[in-house]
Amino acid sequence: MTAISFKSVTLGHGRRRTLEKASFEVAPGDFIGLLGANGAGKTTLLRSLLGLLPPIEGAIEVMGSRPSRGNRRIGYVPQIHRAFSELHLIGRDLLVGSVAGLRFGWPFSIGADQRDVGRVLDLVEGTSLAQRPISSLSGGERQRLLIAQALLGRPSMLLLDEPLVSLDPNHQMGVVELVRRVQKEFGMTVVFSSHELTPLLGSIDGVLYLGHRSVALGAVDDVITAECLSRLYNAPIEVVRAGGRIFVVAAGEVRPGGHAHAPV
Amino acid sequence: MLQYDFMQNAFAATFIVACVAGTIGYFMVLRGQTFAGHAMSHVGFAGATGAVLLGVSPLLGLTLFTMTAGLGIGLLGERAQGRDVAIGIVLSLSLGLGLLFLNFYTAFAGQATTLLFGNILGVGRSTLWLMLAIGLVALLALGAIARPLIFCSLQPELAEAKGVSPRAIGTVFMLLVSLAVAESVQVVGILLVFTLMVAPAATAMHLSSKITTAVALSVLLALAEAWLGLVLAYYTNWPTSFWITFIGAACYLMAWGLSRQLRTGR
Ligand SMILES: Nc1ncnc2c1ncn2[C@@H]1O[C@H](COP(=O)(O)OP(=O)(O)OP(=O)(O)O)[C@@H](O)[C@H]1O
Ligand SMILES: [Mg+2]
Numbered sequence: 350m351t352a353i354s355f356k357s358v359t360l361g362h363g364r365r366r367t368l369e370k371a372s373f374e375v376a377p378g379d380f381i382g383l384l385g386a387n388g389a390g391k392t393t394l395l396r397s398l399l400g401l402l403p404p405i406e407g408a409i410e411v412m413g414s415r416p417s418r419g420n421r422r423i424g425y426v427p428q429i430h431r432a433f434s435e436l437h438l439i440g441r442d443l444l445v446g447s448v449a450g451l452r453f454g455w456p457f458s459i460g461a462d463q464r465d466v467g468r469v470l471d472l473v474e475g476t477s478l479a480q481r482p483i484s485s486l487s488g489g490e491r492q493r494l495l496i497a498q499a500l501l502g503r504p505s506m507l508l509l510d511e512p513l514v515s516l517d518p519n520h521q522m523g524v525v526e527l528v529r530r531v532q533k534e535f536g537m538t539v540v541f542s543s544h545e546l547t548p549l550l551g552s553i554d555g556v557l558y559l560g561h562r563s564v565a566l567g568a569v570d571d572v573i574t575a576e577c578l579s580r581l582y583n584a585p586i587e588v589v590r591a592g593g594r595i596f597v598v599a600a601g602e603v604r605p606g607g608h609a610h611a612p613v
Numbered sequence: 614m615l616q617y618d619f620m621q622n623a624f625a626a627t628f629i630v631a632c633v634a635g636t637i638g639y640f641m642v643l644r645g646q647t648f649a650g651h652a653m654s655h656v657g658f659a660g661a662t663g664a665v666l667l668g669v670s671p672l673l674g675l676t677l678f679t680m681t682a683g684l685g686i687g688l689l690g691e692r693a694q695g696r697d698v699a700i701g702i703v704l705s706l707s708l709g710l711g712l713l714f715l716n717f718y719t720a721f722a723g724q725a726t727t728l729l730f731g732n733i734l735g736v737g738r739s740t741l742w743l744m745l746a747i748g749l750v751a752l753l754a755l756g757a758i759a760r761p762l763i764f765c766s767l768q769p770e771l772a773e774a775k776g777v778s779p780r781a782i783g784t785v786f787m788l789l790v791s792l793a794v795a796e797s798v799q800v801v802g803i804l805l806v807f808t809l810m811v812a813p814a815a816t817a818m819h820l821s822s823k824i825t826t827a828v829a830l831s832v833l834l835a836l837a838e839a840w841l842g843l844v845l846a847y848y849t850n851w852p853t854s855f856w857i858t859f860i861g862a863a864c865y866l867m868a869w870g871l872s873r874q875l876r877t878g879r
Binding site for chain 1: 756757758759760761762763764765767768770771772773774775776777818819821822823824825827
């Protein structure tokens with residue numbers, strides 16, 4: 350059984366398409382980097398896996414079944430967060446609230462909720478930072494809390510939407526390593542969206558590259574090549590490797606780490 | 614002062630309102646929907662004056678209109694474009710309508726001030742029972758949806774992915790806000806609903822970062838403000854609503870200063 354399968358899938362909002370007749374399969378237990386420029390459709394793709402956006406055509410399968418809202422086997426970290434900087438709440442309450450929030454009625458939280466929250470906080474070594482108001486946490490600490498939240502309920506798949514945004518390289522590595530560690534420990538399938546490749550290098554099993562309404566899936570060395578990217582963007586692109594980093598060169602410009610802006 | 618019937622009624626009515634407004638107000642502030650509450654109370658004006666014209670209880674007319682407004686705002690959803698403008702237009706329209714209704718019924722000229730600024734000393738036994746019933750319904754319903762409501766308020770995108778419907782929960786909550794607004798109007802009037810629904814909740818939010826503690830604080834503050842306002846009004850003969858707004862603002866300022874001190878002191 351595949352973890353994710355797209356069969357000639359078209360995605361989009363209204364008349365605007367972000368993906369056209371795309372087919373690919375992700376094997377269970379893979380850590381996939383989802384790359385693409387701003388507006389390439391990373392969030393749209395992740396939302397389709399969550400059953401929040403039905404495909405315009407084609408068939409999507411997630412762990413053997415059609416995507417459906419509220420799939421408890423998927424952990425998710427959305428890209429947009431409410432203004433956490435003004436949230437006078439401690440992290441632990443946020444997590445407990447998200448487990449308890451799946452049910453109606455009273456009492457507010459039960460022992461099992463508290464235990465699961467304790468478990469995931471231990472996993473990310475976040476027990477002490479979860480006692481602090483969320484407004485006082487740094488970007489990296491908040492991300493750690495949100496990853497812990499995604500692990501609630503022991504999912505078999507994690508969808509992380511740009512968790513590296515606004516983190517410095519050091520903290521980016523920290524987040525990637527944390528995800529890699531828990532992914533290995535539980536054998537989860539992970540789709541990790543990012544518009545930078547560099548921090549993911551060495552941790553991912555494959556890249557899913559979005560561009561020009563089509564995708565390329567494969568090992569980094571197979572996808573991040575002049576040939577493959579040129580085909581994806583339908584324009585000449587060169588790839589230069591130097592010092593453990595990958596540079597995507599387009600129209601005489603050099604951008605580090607596969608900073609994939611569509612070349613014009 | 615408690616030997617008077619109207620004072621007993623006033624203390625009982627403010628107790629009910631403080632419980633309802635303090636609790637629902639907290640969630641309203643948490644969700645950043647204070648404008649919606651403000652708008653609902655204004656829409657209620659047309660309902661209350663219309664009810665007076667028809668000879669039925671103004672509280673009933675008020676509740677009916679605030680609930681309709683609540684349902685409308687809830688169904689519009691958070692992200693609807695031009696939502697605030699639409700709400701603002703309906704709000705002004707109902708104030709205008711209310712004015713028209715009052716114009717038809719000049720005998721009730723005093724009714725306008727009562728509705729706009731509240732007249733807690735005029736609450737009778739039958740209104741009190743109606744307030745108790747509305748308050749109980751609102752609090753029980755809030756208890757039932759509190760868990761998904763908190764989740765949707767804090768992380769709507771995640772809640773949606775987890776199969777909770779922020780839209781549906783938000784609409785039910787707006788209905789509860791409309792009930793709380795109708796109750797608060799009995800004490801402080803349409804123009805001053807903020808003082809019971811927002812000031813105590815915002816103050817409490819500065820004082821505690823735990824939801825349960827903050828809700829309890831919010832209720833206690835609303836109650837303290839309302840009762841202290843009543844006592845001061847009794848002895849000074851100044852309007853109760855004035856005292857409540859005054860105490861509410863003072864508490865908020867102090868809590869704000871206190872939390873700033875704590876933050877910079879650390
Ligand atoms: N709700 C929506 N309604 C209409 N169009 C949308 C909606 N959400 C996204 N789009 C459009 O779909 C395209 C893909 O958006 P998406 O958010 O999936 O990109 P992304 O790769 O996640 O970008 P970013 O890196 O900025 O997060 C964009 O052109 C965007 O304008
Ligand atoms: Mg995105």
